[in-house]
Amino acid sequence: MADTNSLTGRIARYARVGGTGIGLAAQMGAARIFGGEVDKAAGAAQLRAALGGLKGPVMKVAQIISTIPDAVPPEYAAELAQLQSNAPAMGWPFVRRRMKSELGADWEAKYTTFEHEAAAAASLGQVHRATGLDGRRLAAKLQYPDMASAVEADLGQLDLLFGLYKRFDKSIDTAEIHTELADRLREELDYEREAKHLNLYRDMLGNEAGVHLPEVVPELSTRRLLTMTWLDGRPLLDYKTGSLEVRNRIAENLFRAWYIPLHHFGVIHGDPHLGNYTVRDDLAINLLDFGCIRVFPPRFIGGVVDLYRAIETGNEALAVDAFERWGFTGLSREIIDTLLIWAKFLYGPLLDDRKRVIDASGNPATYGRETAQKVHARLRELGTVTVPREFVFMDRAAIGLGGVFMHLQAELNWYAMFNAMIAGFDEGALAAKQAAALERAGL
Secondary structure, eight states: OOOSOOHHHHHHHHHHHHHHHHHHHHHHHHHHHHOOOOOHHHHHHHHHHHHHTOOSHHHHHHHHHHHSTTSSOHHHHHHHTTOOSOOOOOOHHHHHHHHHHHHOTTGGGGEEEEOSSOSEEOSSEEEEEEEETTSOEEEEEEEOTTHHHHHHHHHHHHHHHHHHHHHHOOSEEOHHHHHHHHHHHHHHTOHHHHHHHHHHHHHHTTTOTTEEOOOBOGGGOOSSEEEEEOOOOEEGGGGTTSOHHHHHHHHHHHHHHHHHIIIIISEEESOOOGGGEEEOTTSOEEEOOOSSEEEOOHHHHHHHHHHHHHHHHTOHHHHHHHHHHHTOOSOOHHHHHHHHHHHHHHHGGGGOOSOBOSOTTOOGGGTTHHHHHHHHHHHHHHOOEEOOHHHHHHHHHHHHHHHHHHHHTOOBOHHHHHHHHHTTOOHHHHHHHHHHHHHHHTO
16 A cells, blocks of 8 residues: 555545544534533543544544643543554555565565564554564564555644634643644654664663663664564563562663653653553663654753752742743743642652652552643633643653653652752753764764
8 A cells, every 4th residue: 555645545534533523513613602511521532432443643642632731621631541552453464565665575585584463563553573684583663554644634633623622722722732743743654763763862871771772773674664673571560569679670760761861962752651661670671662752952951950940949030931941932920820830740759859659649540630730720711821842742751751650659769860860960061962962863
């Protein structure tokens, strides 16, 4: 099947979800005209049912927006968060055709073995175990056909979803959220770019004994096929009932895998999903899947550090400056105070100099939701706020990582670890390190 952004592919994609969207839009319109109430819970369940029947990026988009505070109402977030990332795998005839289109008619001769059944299937592609001619065990990540069409159609559905939200709530301007999601999702289609992201992470974390990353096999990789070395590991949740010592060690390795790239290079892994980590026998972690990587301007990371210092010291002027460097504009005193509620929640564990769990609620699925709802209610009273695009994945990744730590119920001194990470932070030095690392990775 041709992998193009075809009109027919997009039309077919819209048709499968469009009926649900139109129905929900009609409900919203009727409520506005006749003064009735929209049954948001029922509508959200209806939308999840429609999205859940699709394979491809629409599920990834839905999962992402469910984790961004205020991107959609709480009823929608709760339903969309239930969508699973796994999708039915392509059968062997499909796989053979796709591999032939990527590596040529003799593609099978380029591997010693290539398993017919997929080892894993997700929203954009599936992974097959293989063995290289040099004997190395490999993971061949093959993109599903016609994903360009699927992405564009699904982004159209995202327009619809945000449009529905605007009908009854104008406190958050979602324009920048949409732009950021669209750019990152289109990037994920480019496996050559993902290979460069992987090499970037191997560079940034090369000295971390507790973090392992696969190696790219360039001669067996293309724009829609990424072949890497296979890393053995067990699912992170297998350790959920392990001893506190075991869970703490895994959490510390995860912390370093995420914060070293952020505060030393201005880069984050924007999809801290449980399935993107596995744990080795020595409790080191394997970091997997590098499609969703966000590189931040150094000024943004400077703002992240300065906002932390501002909250720590009560320096309001520094907090305002940090928000402005993040890209927030036209902020009133009331809006700044409201945003600080959310910032203090995110930074809270990093300001508490003692061993503790990341959050005492014990429910990873609702981590941050109550605070987000409080902030959202206040912003609704104050007027529309445009969320800067850099903030979208930073916020989403922080919430996702916090949820992973909650699954582990790790008890660590997050304050001590974080302050060791940002000790001597210098925006100019970060800019130089970032530029050098990106150049080495070919980005």
